[in-house]
Amino acid sequence: MPDLLFEIGTEEMPALEVPRLAAELKAESKRAFSAAHLAYKRVDLHYTPRRLVLIVRDLASVQEDQVKEVKGPPAAIAFNPDGSPTQAAIGFAKTQGVAVEALERVEVENKVYAFARQTVPGRKAVDLLPEILPSLVKRLHPSKSMRWDNSGITFLRPIRWLVCLYGKEVIPVTLGTLRASRVTRGHRFLEQEEVTLESATTYETALEEALVTVDPQTREEAVIGSLKEAARKLEGEYLIDGELLGRIVNGGEHPTPVLGHVSTEFINLPVEVVQATLREEGKFVPFILSDGTSPYFMGFRDGLRDEKGIVRAGFERVVRARLRDSQFFFDKDRRCSLAERVRELRKVIYxxxxxxxxxxxxxxxxxxxxxxxxxxxxxxxxxxxxxxxxxxxxxxxxxxxxxxxxxxxxxxxxxxxxxxxxxxxxxxxxxxxxxxxxxxxxxxxxxxxxxxxxxxxxxxxxxxxxxxxxxxxxxxxxxxxxxxxxxxxxxxxxxxxxxxxxxxxxxxxxxxxxxxxxxxxxxxxxxxxxxxxxxCNIPADVIAAVSAAEVGNFYRLLRRAQVLTTWRKRETFQSLVIAFSRVRNITKSVETDQFDPKLFTQEAERVLWREYLKVEGQLTRFFKTGDYAGAIERLVTLKEPIDRYFDDVLVMAKEEDLKRNRLGFLSALAGLFLRIGDFSVIVTDNAPS
Amino acid sequence: MNVQEIILQLHNFWRHQGCLILHPYDVETGAGTFNPATFFGALGPSPWRVGYVEPSRRPTDGRYGENPIRLRLHHQYQTVLKPPPAGIQEIYLTSLEELGLKLAEHDVKFAEDDWESPTLGAWGAGWQVLVDEMEITQFTYFQQMGGVTLDPVSVELTYGLERIALLLQGKESTYGLQWNDEVTYKTLWWEKERQFSIYNFEAANVERIQEMFGLCAEECRASLAVGLVFPAYDYALKCSHLFNVLDARGVISVTERESFIARIRDLAKGCAKGYLEIGENVA
Incomplete structure (x- = not known):
């Protein structure tokens, strides 16, 4: 099946805005083609500052047929007892444009209705495209729209031509005062700017011959490639960020590198100032050499190689003039010390x-x-x-x-x-x-x-x-x-x-x-x-656990979270969580952590108490140094005595004083754990859900 | 090509594009846009094509005559076409070729530079045209002027004459340019740049200039009140220039700046409104 080419030719669009707008066009077109039931293999997207290009590969020439079903009157009204149609059925069939004999009986929610069913043959792509494509353009959202004529069309920049080919056939899409043809434009500064396209499929090669690299990825690779090569030769590094790269890649249709030299008259200007001046307004990419200087830069000409060195001379002249400006600012600033400037800050509203x-x-x-x-x-x-x-x-x-x-x-x-x-x-x-x-x-x-x-x-x-x-x-x-x-x-x-x-x-x-x-x-x-x-990729349950303890010390918060994240996978830890959960659940509403060891009556109580005392002392030291792994290792030793405690001791004793004492002790015990976090909210593999 | 030949050539080119050839305005302006031929010409529905030179004063850009391309006063060649012809970019590039600039040998870019003048209550979408990364023209489709949404829109082309002369004469510094074949730019302008830089940055009397600003603003409002739009606009221009001097003098704080700009904008909006009320075709 043929490819569809749709090219929107514009005056130069802002470099940083084009990729976003192009992505929007691609998303809108996919949506539009599936809404129109037009099958295709894939949508390729190209763009330069002067064009947004959709190439829809293998676009079906006809819409898929659609079955249209319309519910009519209930069968009881539509048909006589003998099955013959009533006036109601005849009327319904007529409005739907089907033969009355073709009405079907379909049950909907326990009730039978007359249904008109018909297959609507798909329309031709060539008939649909003049409706679909202009609406795509109108549905885009440029960050700022402008008017340029009285057509009522607004866009990021004036739209000056349209190309629409389905295979080899021109689809006469219109937008405002424009009508699509097979004539596109090559690079602006070629002698013969107009290019007549044979078919959608050969678009990219035809444009490449006309010095337009329509694929932004290809342009980016070329730009990066020339920067890398120059950096290697200079034994330095190039300094570029995404914005500067975007301005270069989407600031021209055929960026070609031009290496320039920074005049030695600026040897005393700090290198950061030189680099900032070069990068200003997204023009030049500075190189930094191993000695910390930046004596070279690369600019990109939109067009062919600068054989005569005219562009290089022009770039160097601009750089020189701008560096003189920076030098002027620098010298002016130096007339007054930084400390003296502080007083001017009173006049600046924050x-x-x-x-x-x-x-x-x-x-x-x-x-x-x-x-x-x-x-x-x-x-x-x-x-x-x-x-x-x-x-x-x-x-x-x-x-x-x-x-x-x-x-x-x-x-x-x-x-x-x-x-x-x-x-x-x-x-x-x-x-x-x-x-x-x-x-x-x-x-x-x-x-x-x-x-x-x-x-x-x-x-x-x-x-x-x-x-x-x-x-x-x-x-x-x-x-x-x-x-x-x-x-x-x-x-x-x-x-x-x-x-x-x-x-x-x-x-x-x-x-x-x-x-x-x-x-x-x-x-x-x-x-x-x-x-x-x-x-830090900390699991949600660990975050919930550590949030239960002190959170304002971010360093310790992360340390506790990391240690718990490591420990939660270990089996010993999982059983500790179960043990702690028992302590935690029973003490949740307990307000005191006071207890009197003299009121302990059972051996298991005393054993746990002695362990508690040992661990408490050690924990204080671990917490001081932030050794939470050590702390947890100590807490793990409490698992056995806790389990034994719950086996042997009836916490909710009949005697009120024994009960209060036991709850107080368990609260204090829970408090040890809670300094790291609430272990009971940690999800372990074998924990009951 | 010397500077005056460039001017004559541009006059000739744009005359053939149906432009009226006018003259600089005789009140200080910061740009050709401030000339009434553009400010008022862009307003209203009637077609309008004009070309003229505008000496543009930018006190903060003064460099005591020591920067090769930054100037306190530079010369703009300004054209306005309402409505914009569809091939305006190509027409513009042809004008450069006719000046003798071989575009095929240079790098030419239309780099996004939407224009906005807070003091004129105006904005437009467009570019700075860069030749070998040096800005030589500001190219703008005006969308709004004096707070009024334009219909039809206009296109404004503002050539930086010194920059173009640098390219054509292959000179490094503006002061090395030939104005005609005998007289250099330096002879004509260097001492003026030096003196005005000292004046604007160091010597201007702040109290007096502030007072003048107040007086001019008063005069503008008073003129507007009795429907005298053009006299009012002259005083709005004076306010704008005096503000620029105060700005260069470094006495305007961030908050004051906002309020100064808002005051000038209100004056400009008043002029635009008054102009549309009396009907156009009187610019």
Whole structure:
């Protein structure tokens, strides 16, 4: 069966928007073809900035026949006792367009009706396509739509031509003022731009000959391939992210590499600034060499190879001009030290409810000081200095021009100002991780400031009532909280953050504290659970178990969860869970954990009590060092005595004092386990469900 | 091709496309879009085609004459076509070829750059046209102007004359350009760039400029109140320029900035509304 080609030719669409729009087109077309009962083998999708292309392989030329059934009057009304049709049946058959003799009797819910059944022959694809294809275009949702003529059509960019071929046949699809033909356009800068297509099947090769690589995957491989090759020759690495790659791959129809050189006049400009300048607006890919310099970049020409070096010279000229601009900003910034800039932060509003950036800096200083004391990380002087300076680069020209240099610019300027290196590094590191799973701060001071800044942002946003809902999260506090938890767990920050939020809250003088801190607790606890689930692959039941104990110390929370995740598969642990569950169930509503050993009457009670005392002492030591595996190993030794206890001892004794004493003791015993988590909610393989 | 030949060539090209050839406006503007021939020309239903040079003042872009391509004042060649012809991209590229730019030897890209002017209450969809990654033209389909949704839409092509001259003359720095065959760009403009950079960044008297802003805004509103749209628009333009000077002077905080822009936008919207009330074809 023939292939169908549908090409929507446009003026250049935004590089970062095309892939999303193309995916939408593919999904819509699949939906439309199955709704139209047109069978096909598969849908291939191509796109460039100038075209969205659907190729539907082996599209059926005729719709599948459809059987149409319509329920008519009840048989009792439709037919006389002798089986002959009544007026009702004749009328029904007529409106349905079937012979009255063809009416059938069908039982529906214990009642028999007259039914008209007919086979509607499928329509031809060539007749359906002019209805289906234009509606696909109208159903797309570009991020921003524009008008370009008075046709009433809106789209991401003006649509200028349509091609629609079914096999070799042109399907006259119309959209606005356009009518599809077999004439497409090759690369814009070819002498002969128009290309007449023979058939849908040869589309890709015909376009490749006209210097258009319609398959984005092929373009991406070519781009990456040339970057890799250049990196190998230069003995360096190329620096690219998804956005820059997307801009290059979808910014042209035939990207061809052009290697350029950075003028030596910028040898004194920090390499980060050089790289940011090159990457600006998604133009050039910097290389970094083993000596830490970035003297080369790669740009991509849309078209043929730059044989004469004209494009390279042009690229280098643009780079030179932009680097001069960066140099101008850099020199201007250097007229004033970072410390002097801090006072400008008073004029920058962070949030009307939460004060200026200076207010934020003051809060970071207070929180960071507290974290430093509690964790013993960093010297108080370094921590305070780094906190004082950490936002100062936001008012520099360089960061205004290149927002992604926040922190990096601060580090560079702090070093040039002669600040201690620990302080300079911390200014940069306090923004880390800059994306989920990104690089973490390594230095003690960087860690402390990073934690303080993130905690302040989270608490502040929640106090201001900016609880994230759906995709709305103006302060990005989900990401901030994840970064905080990731950092605390990875770097072993042995600190209760739920305790620390009260310190954080007290610092807020600019806001009326109507919001319950429980909101903050709830938010952070939920983030911690999500982190365990999605980032650390902790099973849901283990998360439920550890959540029953202290959760604010994220580091310990993860440690407990990991140890339980390992232990829950072991047989010894499973029987321990059963033993603990007995203790837990009987003591759930018991409010005291007080008991008097003198009231124990049976040997099994005394045995368990002695074991309890031993384990309790040891556990305290294990908890102190965070050795939860050791702790569980000790708890396992309680299994035997617990089982014996329940065999021998009647907890719910008739004597009220004995009973109360036993419940008190078991509560205390349960308490040992509960410091790690509620073992009874852990699902083990042989546990009763 | 020297700068004045480029201008003459573009005049000639667009004249043949049915454009009126007009002149720069004689009030300071930040871009050709602010010229009444574009601001008012884009409004209303009647067809409109125009081409003109606009010296564009951008105080914050001043570099004391020390940056090769960034300028406090650059020259735009501006064309507006309402409604846009279907082959406008190709017509535009032909205009470059006719300037002597061999497009086949260069890298030419239409890179997304939707245009928005918060002070004019205007936006459009379009590109910056990059030749060897240097921006030489802003290409915009206006969708809204002065807060008014346009029907029909217009297309605006804004050539950066200095950038194009750099390409054509193969020069590194704007100051090395020939304005005609005898006079260089440097002779004409360098000292002005230097002085205005010092003025805009360091010397402008903040109190007086703020006062002037207030006075011009008053005058604009007063003119609007009695239906004098064009005098009002001149004062709106002055406000916009004075705001740009204050911005370069570094005395506008983030919050103030918003309110300054909102004030100018309200003036521009008032002008657009007043213009449509008295009926078009008077621009």
């Amino acid at each position: 949030d009307v409810r939460l004060g200026s950036l200076w207010d934020k800096v003051e809060r970071i200083r207070a929180l960071a000081g507290e974290i430093a004391i509690r964790t013993g990380r960093g010297t108080p002087a370094d921590v305070d200095r780094a906190a004082f300076l950490c936002k100062a680069d936001l008012v520099t020209e360089l960061v205004k021009a290149f927002p992604e240099l926040q922190g990096v610019a601060g580090k560079i300027y702090a070093r040039l100002d002669g600040e201690p290196d620990t302080v300079a590094v911390a200014i940069h590191e306090h923004y880390l991780p800059s994306f989920s799973g990104g690089e973490l701060p390594q230095s003690d001071v960087g860690i402390v400031i990073s934690l303080a800044d993130k905690l302040d942002t989270v608490v502040g946003a929640l106090l201001a009532g900016e609880e994230p809902t759906g995709s709305r999260d103006p302060y990005g506090i989900k990401r901030q909280a994840n970064g905080l938890i990731h950092l605390a767990t990875t770097k072993g920050i042995d600190l209760d953050f739920l305790d620390l939020i009260h310190v954080s809250q007290e610092i807020y003088t600019t806001i009326e504290q109507k919001v319950e801190m429980s909101n903050v607790v709830k938010f952070l606890t939920e983030r911690a659970r999500q982190f365990l689930r999605h980032y």
